[in-house]
């Protein structure tokens with residue numbers, strides 16, 4: 001039995017109290033010897049995940065379309081850069097199948113009303129954000145089942161739980177990812193594999209910075225008003241969330257305290273879905 005599965009197991013460097021609770025100074029997870037495949041790891045949340053998982057001891061496969069940035073992140077975290085276009089099925093099928101942890105994170109946005117939404121853009125978003133996660137999980141599950149341990153973390157969104165106008169492809173893809181994550185959880189449970197989603201509100205990353213201008217155009221308002229009136233309108237906490245906060249939640253889902261958490265969706269949304 002893997003001692004890292006339980007709080008206070010010998011794999012933990014933290015002190016354990018009489019009640020079995022691990023002291024606050026323990027790392028969120030001890031991933032020494034693990035391989036973590038993180039998609040979209042060249043930027044934003046994916047890069048923060050690559051850093052957090054490497055710091056916890058994992059070897060990270062830095063998967064991204066952006067070659068130079070992926071190489072930079074891989075060099076920084078001592079991982080392996082894999083330059084892949086996740087919209088191409090054959091390329092996805094060439095990714096390593098030996099990861100203990102998969103973080104399905106790569107994504108893109110397109111903001112337009114449905115009647116103007118380019119169908120090829122809709123298809124691209126489903127390929128990268130739904131089909132690629134399916135193919136990656138399908139390829140990596142057999143080795144996880146063999147080892148009796150695996151962790152799938154799907155970087156969903158508050159838009160996996162709620163809709164917004166002008167984001168038909170993105171909201172569709174994230175809701176699909178939520179369903180896929182739950183099915184993975186049900187099938188994986190008997191094999192020591194958990195699957196969960198994390199659901200951030202607006203995160204301070206290039207994806208959001210690019211969106212501000214697009215939203216301003218779609219809604220016919222200023223960029224400042226997009227942040228104030230649209231992005232933060234539905235959150236109780238009036239700030240963007242940082243990529244590192246999302247990575248910390250993803251890491252926790254791979255750690256000793258969360259073995260019973262599966263098929264769940266963890267809102268990191270400043271209270272958005274409390275409405």
Ligand code: NAD
Pocket residue numbers: 039040041042043044045046063064065066084085086087104105106107108128155156157158199200201202203204205206207208
């Ligand atoms: P980002 O734009 O900073 O990073 C996305 C990465 O995905 C980029 O490095 C990009 O090159 C890569 N990528 C895009 N298309 C690809 C493809 N076809 N093949 C390989 N790589 C590809 O974005 P981010 O904000 O860090 O978003 C990461 C994930 O978090 C996305 O799934 C996004 O939907 C989700 N998310 C973001 C926010 C936010 O506010 N930023 C909120 C909720 C959820």
